[in-house]
Amino acid sequence: MARKAEARAVFEALAEDDAISYNAMIEGYARLGDLTGAVEIFRKMRYCSLKPSLLTFVSLLGVSSSRSDLELSKQIHGLIVKSGTSLDLYAGSALIDVYSKFSLVDDAKVVFSLMHNRDMVIWNAMIFGLAQNERGEEAVKLFNQLRISGLTPNEFTFVALVAVASTLASMSHGQQFHAQIIKEGADSDPHVSNALIDMYAKCGFIEEGLQLFESTSGKDVICWNSMILTYAQHGHAEEALRVFGMMGGAGVEPNYVTFVAVLSACAHAGLVNEGLQYFNSMNTKYTVEPGTEHYASVVNLFGRAGKLHAAKEFIERMPIEPAAVVWRSLLSACHLFGNVEIGTYAAEMALLADPMDSGPSVLMSNIYASKGLWADAQKLRQGMDCAGVAKEAGYSW
The missing domain is CATH 1.25.40.10 (Tetratricopeptide repeat domain)
Structure with missing residues (x-):
């Protein structure tokens, strides 16, 4: 400064x-x-x-x-x-x-x-732009044009292409790209390895992802997170927590994303006590400050186990202002268990935090309907307003 x-x-x-x-x-x-x-x-x-x-x-x-x-x-x-x-x-x-x-x-x-006179930066920017906007087929066509141009794709190109295969959930594309990656010698790049692990997971090929993970040398925190997330998203909580333990043994410090994945695994498996221990360890054992996603994950942890009052009390004791997503996590649990009282409270708080989000009203209406409270459901739906998005101020030269 x-x-x-x-x-x-x-x-x-x-x-x-x-x-x-x-x-x-x-x-x-x-x-x-x-x-x-x-x-x-x-x-x-x-x-x-x-x-x-x-x-x-x-x-x-x-x-x-x-x-x-x-x-x-x-x-x-x-x-x-x-x-x-x-x-x-x-x-x-x-x-x-x-x-x-x-x-x-x-x-x-x-x-x-x-x-x-396009260089690889331009080609990569366009391929990645298509990939992130779920225009995978166009990205593949552009990659084919790149190969015809005579330029050699690099690790950034392959990360974008693997993301395309993940979005399309297409193993045929993914395996073709993986073969090309090996041919170009880019398989040792950690970013490429992480993208491949994520792709195999999203396509449902967990074992292939695990083999790639185990063969990757010098695993960074992103690589470990990819494997933990893979197991967590597919309901293999014990495996996710096992990998987390291996991560510590390898001397790799967990980060913000690691704990989101670990807490998600615990929530899906109903491991409430274990999840709370991991959450508390963020401050006591590691130097990771809990954020909104972690608090929402703990609410989800309580909620999936049917501990709705505990989830509500946890939110009310939060040291930071609860974001709408935290209240929505509680509301989703109330929808799952048909709890009108806490659900109404959670919906009100979610709308206070984010008045533009119609999601809480829809969920609350569904809770009313599931309990046969048709008049309340109809009244709520009639009162829902369509909200616009505020336009940001522009620049005047």
Whole structure:
């Protein structure tokens, strides 16, 4: 922070304004992820009638993309087009990334089509954009085009492709990609291994995932988490907890995600006491601060076991403000056991936490209906309003 202030002081003390110093300041703010500072300098640059270079736009796009700021990214894109400047690889990949994050895949594809000298960063950005928007078949077709282009796919390409196979739950695609990964020698990359383990799990091939897990050397925490989650999601709580124990034996410290997986495994198996012990160990044995997902998992742990009063009391003792998802976990348990009293309370609290979510009202209506309280169910459904999403303020240059 001190160096940033010093740089700003030097910049303000300059006798003459020039594009080079403005670009340097914008790039500096962008590197620090300071969107407000970068935009402020850019506005001043425009006010001084200085022409931004492509470097200026690339710096702004980098920070707007990392912050998932669609409005700013679109405005910068418009300014690039207006200036007659051609997109370079960095600007193109940043635009593809931010458009994909907001599911504007067709806009991302337009940017991709304008990039003639594509490198692997551009190809990967587009393949990953298609993958994250569940347009798997298009991602596979694009990968085939990549192979024809003569470029060699790298580990990032394969992570995106394996994600496609996971989304499609297609073992035929997954096995083809795995074979290609081995051929290219990318199977030793931990990110690729983690993605493959996740893919085999989502396709229901747990044993294959386990074999891959056991053959992976230098397992990081993500790799361990993938295997614990795999067992937890398929109802194999004992195996999930066994892997967690092995993780400690291997000297790998668990993280936030690890405990979400462990608590989920305990909840699905009805291991209430064990789950509470793991939850309490986060602070006492490990340096992992419990977050909303952990609290929701404990509520789910109590709820699945039918301990609805204990779940309610746990929420009321939370040291942080319970988020809507925590109350929804309790409400789901009330729906499972048909508890109208606690369910009504949980629904009210969930709506207070997130008034835009109609889910609690729907669940509560279903609870009423399951108990034959048709008048209450009808009244609740009639009172449900359709809520809109607030529009964020845009940027004015």
